[in-house]
Amino acid sequence: MAGSTTAERGERQQESSGPPPARRLIPPRLRTIIILAVALVLVGAGSVWVLYGSNWLRVERVSVSGTRILTPAEVREAADVPVGAPLISVDTDAIEARLRRKLPRIDVVDVVRSWPHGIGLKVTERTPVLLVQKGGNFVEVDDEGVRFATVSEAPKGVPALELTLSQPGSRAASLRRFGEDRLVREAVRVAGAIPAAVAQRTQALKVRSYDEISLELSGGRTVSWGSGEKGAAKARTLTALMKASPEARYFDVSVPTAPASSGS
Missing domain, CATH: 3.40.50 (Rossmann fold)
Known part of the structure; x- marks a missing residue:
């Protein structure tokens, strides 16, 4: 019997090894999730930079309202607001505590952020009923x-x-x-x-x-x-x-x- 030809041997070898492996593809749903996650990271990083690193949202002015005996200048000096600091990082509770400590005439004070560049100090002074x-x-x-x-x-x-x-x-x-x-x-x-x-x-x-x-x-x-x-x-x-x-x-x-x- 004549031996098998080279072509025949190649066919048998291909049949024994099976078809070539298919490429593994990322499912569309998972790909969408990955894209969204990357986008959120980028947006978050950009927001942090805008709030803390940029010059767009920094304290430039301090407004005072509600004074009767006190002057706005006295209130601003006692508040000691960090002008130039990122607006988001201003500690409003600390400002309120300073005002109450330094100016006992103040009964109620509301410290508010006025975006994009302001801090507002709304003051209510105590009213004397006796001397x-x-x-x-x-x-x-x-x-x-x-x-x-x-x-x-x-x-x-x-x-x-x-x-x-x-x-x-x-x-x-x-x-x-x-x-x-x-x-x-x-x-x-x-x-x-x-x-x-x-x-x-x-x-x-x-x-x-x-x-x-x-x-x-x-x-x-x-x-x-x-x-x-x-x-x-x-x-x-x-x-x-x-x-x-x-x-x-x-x-x-x-x-x-x-x-x-x-x-x-």
């Missing part, structure tokens, strides 16, 4: 009992707070029991309950003890108020009592259910 004389100056006290500022001139329309607690007996005991700060807060509580028409004529609040607070009105009139309790009832009673006895010079509403007036 405590200290030497030749006056300490302003707000409606929370906070002594927030010392001024050389008394603001108009704000009554003086007189603490006459140095006397012996029950008054000294009241000071030991409650402390001066608590008594000041009680006076503030009284000041907040005084009827508006009476508040305009109130020149001083005298605190002799926790439950012995009186009002000194213009024209030499006096109101015995008592403690800060039942303030709304005392205010209504005082208004009615003054209408009923317009010539009286002394009014007692310390017990609002049993008021009294005298003098003319």
Whole structure:
């Protein structure tokens, strides 16, 4: 028998080895995911550069609103906003803390970013409801009992707070029991309950003890108020009592259910 030809041997070898392996292709769905992931990385990197590295979004100005006694310049100086820094990196909480610490007159402050180049400082100042004389100056006290500022001139329309607690007996005991700060807060509580028409004529609040607070009105009139309790009832009673006895010079509403007036 004749031997196999070269062609035949080649065919048999090809049949034994099988077809050539196919190329492995990336599925379309996976390819799309990879493209999106790369795009997101690039976008994220670009956003970080725009926010932190570029000059497009940096602090260039600081605006101040809401001031009454303070000046915008004082607020800006106390805020110490890092002008030139990336706007996104400005610590607004730290700015708020600095303002409260350096300027106790500030009651509320809102620090906001004003894109693309600004920081806004919205300030609400404390309003005095009482004054405590200290030497030749006056300490302003707000409606929370906070002594927030010392001024050389008394603001108009704000009554003086007189603490006459140095006397012996029950008054000294009241000071030991409650402390001066608590008594000041009680006076503030009284000041907040005084009827508006009476508040305009109130020149001083005298605190002799926790439950012995009186009002000194213009024209030499006096109101015995008592403690800060039942303030709304005392205010209504005082208004009615003054209408009923317009010539009286002394009014007692310390017990609002049993008021009294005298003098003319």
